Amino acid sequence: MPSAALKFPAEIFALVFPDDCRVCGAPLKEISRVPVCRKCLAEPAPLEAEHFCVCCRTAFANAFPLDETGRCGLCRLGVNRFDAVYSFGAYDGTLRKLIHLFKYGRIRTLAAPLGRLLALTLAAGETFDAVVPMPLHWWRRWRRGFNQSELLAREVARRCGLEVTPAVRRVRATATQAGLSNSRRRKNVAGAFEVRRPDAVRGLRVALVDDVLTTGATANACAAALKRAGARRVTVLTLARVDRRSAADLSGGVSG
């Protein structure tokens, strides 16, 4: 069996030294559990906007959609049940590729570097009593093997000196949100969430963690459930958000 004996170390070698960066394709020179090069991991930049809603922080190309208090139409109408939203970056470019690798490529080790980017939203200075991940329906979680929001929430919780509190359950599997209009998305997710541990959120300031914010419909439905269960304040923290100023592509398996 000389060939098998010679092949074995080569396979081990391949495990320790993954060949190319999964984002840019450059050969990886360092031993790492993350198959992405340093340059690509350092590339995502914070979302910058001159005009944004003071409540949901949606970025606008100009100040026209904002009223004198700085709120957008949806927040002015009271449609949004969350109190604030903070996102690290725009859902495009390298950040989008990293999120796809994490979720659909199931590269769990990206949770740590992506969680560190998410934790930068804590610089907004809010204080939290509970960190709640956006739940996945059990079927989707089972197929993926993990809930990406739960892994991301760990970094936020750690920095707040808290444990992750999986207080919310998805009681209804919702059709994918991609390709639906804003109002259809809101109908699609209405009633999809149930707080299974009201005692874990009652009277508390909750950080609701998700990977991507598209229209905010999913975050809004989950925030509504948390408010009904007695949460005092719900702040949504996401790694990325669709920046509608650039007419970003809404497809690609975004869940809401």
Ligand SMILES: [Zn+2]
């Ligand atoms: Zn790279």
Ligand SMILES: [Zn+2]
């Ligand atoms: Zn708003």
